[in-house]
Amino acid sequence: MRNVGTVVRGIRTPIIKEDTDLVNTVIESVMKAKESEGFEFKDRDIIAITEAVVGISEGNYVSVDNIADFVKELFPDGNVGLVFPILSRNRFSMILKGIARGMDKITMLLSFPKDEVGNGIMDIKKLLDSPFNSDSIITEDDYKKYFATYIHPFTGINMVDFYRELIESENCKAEFVFSNNPVDVLKYSKNVINCDIHTRYDTKELLKEAGANVYGLFEIMNKPINGSGFNPDYGLLGSNKSTEERLKLFPKTGQKLVETIHDKMKELTGKDIEVMVYGDGAFKDPVGGIWELADPVVSPAHTKGLEGTPNEIKLKYISDNVYDDLRGEELAEAIRKEIRAKQSNLTGSMLSQGTTPRRLTDLIGSLCDLTSGSGDKGTPVVYIQGYFDNYANE
DSSP states (O other): OOSOOOEEEEEOOOOOOTTOOHHHHHHHHHHHHHHHHTOOOOTTOEEEEEHHHHHHHHTOEEEHHHHHHHHHHHOTTSEEEEESOOOOTTTTHHHHHHHHHHOSEEEEEEOSSBOTTSOBSSOHHHHHHSSOOTTOOEEHHHHHHHTTTOOOTTTOSOHHHHHHHHHHHTTOEEEEEEOSOGGGGGGTOSEEEEOOSTTHHHHHHHHHHTTOEEEEGGGTTSSOOTTOOOOTTTTTTTOEEEETTEEEOOOSSHHHHHHHHHHHHHHHHSOOOEEEEEOSOSOBOTTTOOBSOOSSOSOSEEOGGGOSOOOOOOHHHIIIIISTTOOHHHHHHHHHHHHHTOOSOOTTOGGGTTSOOSOHHHHHHHHHHHHHOSSSOOOOEEEEESTTOOTTOO
């Protein structure tokens, strides 16, 4: 029996810019790592590339002016309501800047006490002591009276103040309302952009049924304007701040990239190596309560071998309930036999109780995001071996 299971390696690459040949850069970096670290390629190894460098290499950027021009075409009267934006300087501030530059007035409807990904906007204890509850509509004056002293524990700023100042800096009027019902924005504007990420389609449908002239953030910059970049599937969702006037969009050519790398690695190594592009991992910070999932999906592109969900039995359950009387090698061999004989689909079976019922791409993407980090590690490529191995593999 092998004594090592899954092995994950962050792969260093050259600094990737707009003119980088990403296919060759990824392959050359993996091949150099193989030589320096002395590992061998195997079937069902995984190469994962962070979405950030895919978007950079595509040169898929939009400017604040591009966003302003786009929303002007959608809402020529200059008045719009924004529903459920997340509280993020990196993810949303530049989007807001572009919308404000194109509009005369913005009404921002914020969910409370937290945004979609867990960023707080008010003190929960103060909410419980206030005359409001989760079904209330809280006006801007009420917010100032009861909750305006709230400071985000990580950033040290009040995001309502930050967003207001940003909007007004673009000569646009700002109004805030706090509600968990998206339809409440229609009291202020019939023109709406729903900015939520993972509930985007349901929210848009609710607003549309209520009579809104509504577009999702995934429909803003979903086509080029004035020579801009664009993403036909996600629009501005998954974008990141690049400079004070430019955003990098979520990748749009990822599927071609992963398939090309797969095929070239097959030619070079003779092995069938899976490839994926990954963004934010689907995990929650236990201290701040923030979900690390501001991208619309964890993996926007992957090879076919990464589709589906795990089909695993829970070793602890088998050991405690089926083979409680066995020990040592006799127990190990009995469990190996159980693994080899397991059904092809264990959904709903007690044998799989306690295993993780998530998509493979979400699990692997989370592993990669934690490995590569978002700072100065310099490892935008991750190489994984043994992910599909189990206790029965020799």
